[in-house]
Amino acid sequence: MLKTDVCVIGAGVVGITSALELQARGADVVLVDRCDFGRQASFGNAGVLSASTVLNVNNPGLWRALPGLILGTAPYFRYDLIYAVSRLPWLLKFFHRGAKRYTRATANSLHALQTVSLARHQQLVSEANADSLYNARGWLKVFQDERGFDAGALERRLLEELDIPYQSLSADELAKVEPGLHPIYHSGLLLSATCSVSDPYLLCKAYLELFRKRGGKFELFDVVSVEEKTGAYSISSRDGQTDLRSSNVVIACGPWSADVCSMLGYKIPMAWERGYHVNVESPSTRLSRPVCDVQRGFVMAPQGETTRITSGVEFAHRDAPANYSQIYRAYRDAESAAPIGKMTDEIPWLGSRPTLPDGLPAIGAAPRHSGLWFNFGHQHIGMSTSTGSADILADAIEGQSPCAISQAFSPQRFRI
DSSP, X not given: OEEEEXXXXXXXXXXXXXXXXXXXXXXXXXXXXXXXXXXXXXXXXXXXXXXXXXXXXXSTHHHHHHHHHHHTOOTTEEEOXXXXXXXXXXXXXXXXXXXXXXXXXXXXXXXXXXXHHHHHHHHHHHHTTOGGGEEOXXXXXXXXXXXXXXXXXXXXXXXXXXXXXXXXXXXXXXXXXXXXXXXXXXXXXXXXXXXXXXXXHHHHHHHXXXXXXXXXXXXXXXEEEXXXXXXXXXXXXXXXXXXXXXXXXXXXXXXXXXXXXXXXXXXXXXXXXEEEEEEEEOOSXXXXXXXXXXXXXXXXXXXXXXXXXXXXXXXXXXXXXXXXXXXXXXXXXXXXXXXXXXXXXXXXXXXXXEEOTTSOOEEEEOSSOTTEEEEEOOGGGHHHHHHHHHHHHHHHHHTOOOOTTGGGGOGGGSOO
16 A cells, blocks of 8 residues: 555646645645646646736626627537536526625735746756746737727736736737737736746646656556545555545545545536647747637637637536537637648647636645645636646645635535
8 A cells, every 4th residue: 555645636737736736835745646647638728827817707798798608609619508507506506706896805815826837937947957848928918899899808907906017019029029920909907927938748747747856756646535544544446445534535636526525425516617728730920828818719729730719618427528619719719810720730739727706726735634735726727727736735735824825716605
């Protein structure tokens, strides 16, 4: 039987950075996952490391957009009706948290978490010798017309209130900042308090190699049971041949976290927002940073020798069959936005992102079990919030006084 101080379940970027932070503070850590590291949501994102994503999906503008969302006319959103009906109580809570009275507090919490995360990522990138992956040119949001730009007024106001630097760009200025774009956009927003990486999976690999180099263990381990026994936890694998005993367990397995939590009697109010991507050939005039077409809901991100096109949100069950219509539409739209080439993937990638009703992650102690810790629910911005989440989690495990922002992410805020 393998024994350790901390077992982290889930080897995406949130789990890996949690393991690294706990290891750095002196804990013996075993990181487990049923498949290869970094292959789920951490693999499929646009590689953005943001300190400026402060307006959550559930915001006051969501109500104005609701008719288009329901009718399916919004290109950045599609939904499965049966799944949506099954999650109706969750959706009502999600929309409730979009009320104006929550907006500023949510923005404050997200900004603080991302600011800590970005600084820590910059340290880890250097420590992991991953500097070649790092891009400090910010990221760009573009708008097709004045109406689209005006719709972003709330986000710009929050950026100003939080002293987050940004630059509004005219069409002419856009052409100078990002000459790889076709001249179809009315305006843009350059967010300089943001970085990116050219390959999210390779970043996870570099972090994992750093973890191993410092003595950490990564095990392929399909968890089928977690039981509290005599002051510790017994974790069993599906093959029945492997068991692990740990004083602490961190559940950080993204969209599967609710399943693991249920083994210990918790009912996590989690839903899934699925996303797709395709990689395409890059032209000689390449984009120099990730670019988000806000109104059409797709991102174009330079990824090594290719460009990655990511879709908007699909509200559907985690395990439902793929529906590629949204990503194929995003690819067609991207062809009008930049001189991209043909797809290099035989089929698009699909992944699920875990979302809690208030759009914030759960980071900290489980309500009813000593030594059980949660770190999940980072929805679309897990790459941007991972290292800050790891810092909050490690403080809690060490018994330090909670930092000012940790209460916003406490699992105790839910009746679970």
